[in-house]
Amino acid sequence: MTTNTFSEIPASMRAIRLTDPQDKTSLELQEVPTPTLREGEVLVRVQAAGVNRGDLLQAAGHYPPPPGASEIMGLECAGVIVDAGSTNQQPGTPVGCLLAGGGYAEYVAVPEGQLLSFPSGWSPAEVASIVEVACTVVSNMQLAGLKSGDTLLVHGGAGGIGSFAIQYAKALGATVAVTAGSAEKLEFCRQLGADILINYREEDFAELLKNKCNVILDIMGAKYLDQNVRALAMDGHLVIIGMQGGVKGELNIGRLLSKRGSVSATALRARDLADKARIVADTERLVWPLLVDGRIKHQLHTTLPLAEAARAHELLANGDVTGKIVLSVA
Amino acid sequence: MTTNTFSEIPASMRAIRLTDPQDKTSLELQEVPTPTLREGEVLVRVQAAGVNRGDLLQAAGHYPPPPGASEIMGLECAGVIVDAGSTNQQPGTPVGCLLAGGGYAEYVAVPEGQLLSFPSGWSPAEVASIVEVACTVVSNMQLAGLKSGDTLLVHGGAGGIGSFAIQYAKALGATVAVTAGSAEKLEFCRQLGADILINYREEDFAELLKNKCNVILDIMGAKYLDQNVRALAMDGHLVIIGMQGGVKGELNIGRLLSKRGSVSATALRARDLADKARIVADTERLVWPLLVDGRIKHQLHTTLPLAEAARAHELLANGDVTGKIVLSVA
Ligand SMILES: NC(=O)c1ccc[n+]([C@@H]2O[C@H](COP(=O)([O-])OP(=O)(O)OC[C@H]3O[C@@H](n4cnc5c(N)ncnc54)[C@H](OP(=O)(O)O)[C@@H]3O)[C@@H](O)[C@H]2O)c1
Numbered sequence: 001m002t003t004n005t006f007s008e009i010p011a012s013m014r015a016i017r018l019t020d021p022q023d024k025t026s027l028e029l030q031e032v033p034t035p036t037l038r039e040g041e042v043l044v045r046v047q048a049a050g051v052n053r054g055d056l057l058q059a060a061g062h063y064p065p066p067p068g069a070s071e072i073m074g075l076e077c078a079g080v081i082v083d084a085g086s087t088n089q090q091p092g093t094p095v096g097c098l099l100a101g102g103g104y105a106e107y108v109a110v111p112e113g114q115l116l117s118f119p120s121g122w123s124p125a126e127v128a129s130i131v132e133v134a135c136t137v138v139s140n141m142q143l144a145g146l147k148s149g150d151t152l153l154v155h156g157g158a159g160g161i162g163s164f165a166i167q168y169a170k171a172l173g174a175t176v177a178v179t180a181g182s183a184e185k186l187e188f189c190r191q192l193g194a195d196i197l198i199n200y201r202e203e204d205f206a207e208l209l210k211n212k213c214n215v216i217l218d219i220m221g222a223k224y225l226d227q228n229v230r231a232l233a234m235d236g237h238l239v240i241i242g243m244q245g246g247v248k249g250e251l252n253i254g255r256l257l258s259k260r261g262s263v264s265a266t267a268l269r270a271r272d273l274a275d276k277a278r279i280v281a282d283t284e285r286l287v288w289p290l291l292v293d294g295r296i297k298h299q300l301h302t303t304l305p306l307a308e309a310a311r312a313h314e315l316l317a318n319g320d321v322t323g324k325i326v327l328s329v330a
Numbered sequence: 331m332t333t334n335t336f337s338e339i340p341a342s343m344r345a346i347r348l349t350d351p352q353d354k355t356s357l358e359l360q361e362v363p364t365p366t367l368r369e370g371e372v373l374v375r376v377q378a379a380g381v382n383r384g385d386l387l388q389a390a391g392h393y394p395p396p397p398g399a400s401e402i403m404g405l406e407c408a409g410v411i412v413d414a415g416s417t418n419q420q421p422g423t424p425v426g427c428l429l430a431g432g433g434y435a436e437y438v439a440v441p442e443g444q445l446l447s448f449p450s451g452w453s454p455a456e457v458a459s460i461v462e463v464a465c466t467v468v469s470n471m472q473l474a475g476l477k478s479g480d481t482l483l484v485h486g487g488a489g490g491i492g493s494f495a496i497q498y499a500k501a502l503g504a505t506v507a508v509t510a511g512s513a514e515k516l517e518f519c520r521q522l523g524a525d526i527l528i529n530y531r532e533e534d535f536a537e538l539l540k541n542k543c544n545v546i547l548d549i550m551g552a553k554y555l556d557q558n559v560r561a562l563a564m565d566g567h568l569v570i571i572g573m574q575g576g577v578k579g580e581l582n583i584g585r586l587l588s589k590r591g592s593v594s595a596t597a598l599r600a601r602d603l604a605d606k607a608r609i610v611a612d613t614e615r616l617v618w619p620l621l622v623d624g625r626i627k628h629q630l631h632t633t634l635p636l637a638e639a640a641r642a643h644e645l646l647a648n649g650d651v652t653g654k655i656v657l658s659v660a
């Protein structure tokens with residue numbers, strides 16, 4: 001490490017650790033070694049870290065970090081570069097970061113390709129709320145080829161992914177249908193631009209949207225597989241990014257074939273560095289201008305101190321959150 | 331109709347009809363009206379018509395022609411333009427034709443976008459043996475993004491689709507694995523260039539190819555769904571074009587997600603005119619040079635007179651055919 005800010009970096013830092021692997025609520029601030037940098041990484045002092053459902057899964061033991069990634073939770077953050085390592089980055093630069101882990105901490109090592117600039121006017125908490133959802137939605141909408149005039153169905157429209165996906169798809173010129181579990185959440189979706197509002201507790205989205213959806217962004221997996229295929233339009237593409245409704249489901253191949261449909265299932269976290277760098281660059285190119293001109297707004301539900309990670313997880317798990325929760329790091 | 335060859339065209343022609351809808355073997359040559367042309371169609375005097383498994387399905391009542399298509403069987407043919415209709419085509423031009431139906435006849439009406447030139451040195455029977463499989467394989471390999479260095483698994487490598495897919499993928503620079511039901515058929519596949527030979531009666535292809543296949547071209551549907559997903563490599567794409575092993579199967583979404591995999595199911599016949607014209611143009615551009623320079627050879631198993639369509643269907647159904655059967659039209 002060779003930068004002028006090296007002297008400011010302590011050898012240890014505070015980070016959230018799961019102290020009892022059997023208890024997903026045992027999230028405590030502990031002293032741990034500050035990360036060391038690998039080739040191509042910079043050290044970022046974290047100001048805010050986004051909370052994602054993936055973090056809840058990791059705390060519950062269901063979503064281990066990919067090989068080589070930090071054991072610490074936290075899939076996105078905003079902060080300031082304090083050590084540029086072997087890169088040409090400038091210490092002092094504010095950055096948003098896509099992480100394979102490590103965001104729930106005072107410092108995190110970040111591959112250079114996973115840094116994003118600060119959209120002007122955005123705070124660290126706001127930036128930390130949008131990196132992961134933006135990269136996830138952009139990469140999956142590219143895969144599915146969403147374009148102006150298409151109809152997109154977003155399940156869980158009021159969640160972190162959903163609230164971003166609605167706005168992004170509207171900015172692209174798509175018609176957006178959403179599902180959510182309450183009238184309040186649907187109203188939240190409507191205000192974000194959603195055109196077709198479906199309360200999944202009361203209505204069958206597959207009937208309402210039969211053969212109509214060019215693209216579906218799904219987080220339910222098995223539970224919605226058959227209904228999603230029914231809702232697909234000709235040449236439609238179902239992209240599954242969550243399995244909140246189970247892992248194995250019956251696929252009606254005959255129905256899929258009659259529509260020339262596609263089903264993909266993807267995860268961002270396990271992608272390799274080159275893939276992530278491409279997605280981050282595409283996201284900055286496609287989304288950041290929309291953040292600056294206000295066509296996409298952050299959906300920051302609330303900010304809690306890092307020490308209250310357990311409470312943040314509880315809030316998200318309880319399902320009363322619209323948009324995102326962010327942890328602020330002193 | 332305004333062309334100089336009009337006088338040669340009789341008002342009626344002979345074509346194969348299914349005389350008893352309950353009996354798929356009741357295929358007889360009958361006198362029927364010669365087709366009339368719609369806008370953008372040409373009339374082709376058929377010299378040879380390819381036999382496809384789709385024709386067997388249609389004779390059995392399982393694969394009705396799409397709306398507006400001829401009721402007569404026959405998904406491809408080769409012949410000579412005898413009436414250019416409203417197009418700028420030249421009467422007398424030899425052509426290969428992709429058809430939504432109507433090939434088992436003396437004359438067929440063909441949308442201009444579904445005409446292909448004759449590769450030099452190829453006979454009508456040879457051309458009639460390759461149009462449908464070439465268009466099917468090209469369009470599906472484009473969808474799946476098959477490229478040099480990839481591993482492709484082709485199920486039923488010795489069949490009409492399979493024998494073309496092997497050669498096309500080898501010409502693209504892929505490694506090709508095939509399944510077939512006998513040592514003889516596997517030897518046929520080897521001679522076409524297949525690298526990995528799997529007898530599906532004796533070995534489990536999913537074990538042998540676990541996580542190895544970038545693309546799979548499947549004709550079995552439900553029966554192979556789970557095994558195919560096992561065989562997919564990271565970012566792999568399973569394309570299902572046949573359901574010889576059933577229509578509904580269990581999809582392990584968790585496994586698919588861990589590979590960022592995709593499953594598509596497609597059919598060529600029901601595509602609209604613009605789509606087919608694009609596929610036909612791509613096929614002529616990508617495949618026809620390989621036919622001329624001999625890198626792809628026709629796999630004409632046998633030629634029978636049109637009147638023996640029933641016998642042709644029986645041969646294909648019995649499963650002793652490698653490559654294609656073609657009906658010759660006097
Ligand atoms: N594969 C990837 O790369 C990737 C990346 C990020 C996120 N994800 C996944 O995407 C999902 C959403 O993540 P998130 O961070 O946005 O979580 P979140 O904010 O907690 O959102 C979860 C959403 O699920 C909705 N939901 C629950 N049951 C539903 C049902 N039966 N029908 C429709 N919606 C239902 C909830 O809506 P109601 O409250 O209205 O019920 C809620 O909006 C999670 O499964 C997460 O693991 C995957």
Ligand SMILES: NC(=O)c1ccc[n+]([C@@H]2O[C@H](COP(=O)([O-])OP(=O)(O)OC[C@H]3O[C@@H](n4cnc5c(N)ncnc54)[C@H](OP(=O)(O)O)[C@@H]3O)[C@@H](O)[C@H]2O)c1
Nearest residue numbers: 383466486488489490491510511530549571572596597598
């Ligand atoms: N969707 C579309 O656009 C489209 C277009 C053309 C064709 N197709 C479909 O593609 C399939 C092949 O068509 P084709 O004209 O090539 O028919 P074909 O020449 O009769 O070939 C059928 C093949 O299926 C193989 N097969 C049977 N059971 C198998 C098993 N358990 N595992 C692996 N292979 C098995 C046979 O191999 P063995 O003899 O070695 O058992 C045979 O080679 C048909 O289902 C057809 O309907 C679809």
